[in-house]
Amino acid sequence: MRILIVGAGAIGLLYGTRLARAGIAVRMLTRTSAQAQRLNLEGAALLEGDQTFIVRLQADVLSDRRVTASPGDWIWLTVKQTHMDDSFIDGVAKLAGQGASVLSLQNGIGHMPRLRAALPRNPLYAAITTEGALKVDARTIRYTGKGEIAFGTNDSEILPNKTEAEELSQKMLLHALQSAGIKASLSNEMDNRTYTKLLINAVINPLTALYGVKNGELPKDPLRMTMMAALHDECLTILTAAGMLDDGEAWQRLLMVCEHTASNESSMLKDVREGRSTEIDWINGGIATLAQRMKMPSPLNDAVTIIIKALHPK
Template sequence: MIIDIFGAGAIGLLFYSKLISSHSSATIHLWTRISEQASLINEKGITIQTSTIEQQSEPQLLFPSTTQRAYAIDQLNDYSNVTKADYILVTVKQKDITADLVSNIQQRADRHTRIICLQNGVRTDMLWTSPWQVYAAITTEGAKRVSTNAVNHTGIGKTVIGSLTNLSSTRVGNMPKSIDKEEQLRIQPLLNELEQAGFDIALSNNIDKDIYRKLIINAIINPLTAIWRIMNGELLVSQQRLFVMQQLYNEVIEVYQAAGIEVSSLWWEEIVEVCRTTSTNTSSMLADVLQGKTTEIQWINGSIIQMGQDYGIPTPANYWVYHLVEAMNRQEDH
């Protein structure tokens, strides 16, 4: 079995390091954006440490075997004759899924390859052409990239994989696309490898609901922590902050209901619990702002705004946090 991972940020490094630490018999390729990172991992190893409320571990230094190497994406042409991947995990951020990246990924894919995309926000997977078996995945695993070859596992979560009903629009309402028994058999070997590596992973026949559940969590926690420059847990320290969170929450729920998206009365409590269990975490959006990188605000709150426009629901709270973060993007870039 050959598993390729495209993207060596926090989530990519987490999946890669846990797979190689599980003594997997699979061939694992990690594809990085720059050659220096690939060389460092191959020569100096990769360090993983678990730092969660439930568990603290000492840093573990792992050295990739000859079948678990890291490669730079610009080296793809040198490996055109290497057997294609059975599974490809795409762990880059939504903003980095470009036509060029998709073209690069497809060099490692054959018709039997299953491509699993782990991104936040409403998807724009129409870049993938029809022959490819592309799946969406949502993970609540927490990870922080400490350096180019070190990652902290900051939160134990769950990963679900499923088939999307609508790849190119924020309009929803189609029936969920279930995964048939034949397809379950084809993807089960990957699930087995990830379970052996310590991941809680499952197939979903309603990945759309999982995506919109993750979206509402991100639409509240990410922009507010980025604007206020605080850790996740600090969102809960005052009634004023909870009030702002509630305004965003109510607005997203109204949009979802207008769009016919199934909502849960438990989501608010779940958001509060996420803030508690990841209290010392820096959200990915805050990390991007602090590093002067472009954020995923367009695919998170921007998606809510677009859905509101599609269904005639005003979204002033999302509008303001969207533009505040966008303004920081531009400020940080200059």
């Protein structure tokens, strides 16, 4: 089985290095030739605790025509939402042809329908990970949080009869991940998982970016807690109306994530600090769009989306 991973950033290299280390045929597809060259020459470095693992893997530039000529069985998309413009999605469609299975691993919502429109015949999977990684440089990432990955089709796409080839391909991917020591599962409730993760990102990400604090600091101030609770409640109301299961644990889960990732700067805080656009349009903006479709109000999500976007580079 061959896996092409598009986007050699924190998450792409976190999975790429561990799969390659377990002997799975992995190829990283980068945006720049400089990064591909560096990965080919020096290998990728995975920092885990005080250990450094140097992993040899093949890398090419996504736009290289030779890449399209030899597609993989699986194509993983590990770029950010901000990178998934129309030309990127066109490039993925060319790469995938009609056969490859495509797995997309982003925080936020809104990208899956666009991918489906561009890939009408390919098996298409959403993935949610609770693992954490940080990109240190073009070839180095730090493993910042252990967790698990779940993948599956979106609820609207669950078909009663999968093809045998599709089923085999899912099992092979699961086996590859597990053989690499990665906690992985195939899920038939991806909408619920996506919304559950979205709720966490929709509270922690914008508020840590606005207050300029690490995740663990967010609940320590009573006024920040008031804001967290209000945003949480609005998101929960909208997401449960959209199909998320309310197991009564959402608020506790949110506080637990703050505690477990206490020393992290959220990805949105980092984006703002480093002068990049954030994934706000697909996180709180995504929730506001869901609300609009259901004719529900979303004043807090609307407000944080505008406030964060005002911090984007002009």
